[in-house]
Amino acid sequence: MGTSAGVGHSFHRDPAVAGKEAARKALEQAKIDKPDFVFVFATVGYNQKVLIKAIREATSRAPLSGCSGEGIITQETVIETNFGVSVMAISSDELRFKNARVKEIAGQSYKAGERLAEEVNPLLTSDDIACFLFADGLVFDFDPFWAAFDKSLRSKSPLPLFGGLAADNWTSQKTYQYHDDDVFSEGISCVVMSGKGDVAWGINHGCVPIGTKRTITRSKGNIIYEIDGVPALEALKDYFEEDWIDHWNKTTLNICLGFKTPEHLRKGYEEYIIRYIVGKDDREGSVTIQSDVREGTDLWLVRRDKELITSGMKAISRQIKDKTGTRKPKFVLQFECVGRGKVVFREGEKIELIRSLQKDIGGDIPWMGFYTYGEIGPITKYNCFHNFTSVISAVCCKERES
Structure with a gap:
């Protein structure tokens, strides 16, 4: 079977309609009826619980993780709005996804790292690839979290971290994290990806x-x-x-x-x-x-410098291509700082900037991202936190023997 992924989005203002529409489009693009895992990024104009309930129902209650963002990014749209949702549906016999969460992390980032490691440790296997992290951008402090998480994690080798901090609509009032049916704030949603694959990534701030x-x-x-x-x-x-x-x-x-x-x-x-x-x-x-x-x-x-941001996107493409070689990514997750969107670029410039990156890496690759309050991605082998940065993670599978 291999790996099939699809992305759908919706701007409908009714959360139930939007969730179902985005999920349906994702399943259609992936050409699957029931996914193994679902990623969701959405903006905060919706009733979040109704939105996630609709997506869960439309995707046969497959495990789900994600968070709110200031805007969403797909191959079809790059938009910062209060009403936007994107869904990625994945089915694979090469990759496995297991999710975890912790709540009430405000002022307790070190303890949150310990608690999340307790949840993640039973999920670890010998072929773990990476961990995707979606944390509340209003209360998260990376350094104490990472010190505790890394110390408490019983992984045989360092686990690369990728992700973004949940955002809202510039009010800095409340962000949301998603874990299956649960919608919560001041927490962390986490996904461990394992199997026969790896992640090629690129990072740049400009x-x-x-x-x-x-x-x-x-x-x-x-x-x-x-x-x-x-x-x-x-x-x-x-x-x-x-x-x-x-x-x-x-x-x-x-x-x-x-x-x-x-x-x-x-x-x-x-x-x-x-x-x-x-x-x-x-x-x-x-x-x-x-x-x-x-x-x-x-x-x-x-x-920020517009020219450096533009040249930095080309550098990201080179970084990813150097890692993928001749392999085509199965899907891409993008974590883009809110400070690199409409606050610095006109709408046409912003869209063209991301479209050029998507074209370089692959215009037909299932691609989903969101505008964040902070980005997570490794520099060489070291897990790091970033701001005003673009982190692109391209998931590849190992080439099968003929």
């Missing part, structure tokens, strides 16, 4: 530094209190526009933080690792990012 080097002088975990001896907000505000207090989302999408890429990652990545400022405390003058940072760390203010 940001450039502005201004001079700064130094973090007081921090705790993922909160930066002082930069160069003054409150972080005070140190950064010279780079912000005059109305930054009233338009914080706009400000942080134009300016973010860049940290020198660690030495052990530099052969496989760009000069800077990017961090989005997810929150601030006006009283303390602090800012919050989605990974931990130590006092004494140097940073730069960075901004």
